[in-house]
Amino acid sequence: MTVTPSDVDRLRRCVDLAREALDDGDEPFGSTLVAADGTELFADRNRVSGGDATQHPEFAIARWAATNLTPAQRASSTVYTSGEHCAMCSAAHAWVGLGRIVYAASTEQLGAWLLEWDAPAAPVAPLSIRQVAPGVPVDGPVDEFADALKALHRARVTRDAG
Ligand SMILES: Nc1nc2[nH]cnc2c(=O)[nH]1
Numbered sequence: 001m002t003v004t005p006s007d008v009d010r011l012r013r014c015v016d017l018a019r020e021a022l023d024d025g026d027e028p029f030g031s032t033l034v035a036a037d038g039t040e041l042f043a044d045r046n047r048v049s050g051g052d053a054t055q056h057p058e059f060a061i062a063r064w065a066a067t068n069l070t071p072a073q074r075a076s077s078t079v080y081t082s083g084e085h086c087a088m089c090s091a092a093h094a095w096v097g098l099g100r101i102v103y104a105a106s107t108e109q110l111g112a113w114l115l116e117w118d119a120p121a122a123p124v125a126p127l128s129i130r131q132v133a134p135g136v137p138v139d140g141p142v143d144e145f146a147d148a149l150k151a152l153h154r155a156r157v158t159r160d161a162g
Contacts, residue, residue: 003102003139010034010080011104011142013043017057018082018152021045028152031057031081033065033098035073057081058089066096074098082149083110084140087127094133101129103140105149113150119157
């Protein structure tokens with residue numbers, strides 16, 4: 001699929017959630033779950049500052065969808081996210097049978113930024129969603145968000161180094 005103007009609007013909301021997470025001491029990631037009719041069903045942002053590094057919004061979405069949606073509703077919904085799912089969240093997404101993913105910045109972009117800043121890499125292999133969950137339709141990255149997301153991640157790295 002191609003990325004539509006409506007997809008871009010959804011991603012803008014995810015970047016706002018990522019900014020909210022950063023402002024609250026968490027990592028800058030935000031995600032939403034949107035039903036086939038366009039209703040936003042669930043939204044969350046990263047919440048790792050309490051010490052649980054699995055508190056990713058994409059993982060929260062998979063758990064919420066498993067509890068609250070039928071298999072058909074899950075398959076026809078779309079997950080929007082500011083950063084491409086990590087391997088843990090890609091696996092959770094596929095295991096619960098969710099549908100399309102649209103992401104703003106890729107795992108590859110984030111890895112390159114961390115390298116550029118000499119910041120520690122993630123403790124999980126930088127696999128793409130397509131590698132972990134090959135049956136899931138995926139769109140991204142969306143270039144117009146790269147500068148904004150790079151700035152948010154730079155601020156997180158600077159904060160955590162200080
Ligand atoms: N996509 C994504 N990647 C992460 N890497 C570390 N935390 C997160 C998160 O919340 N979401």
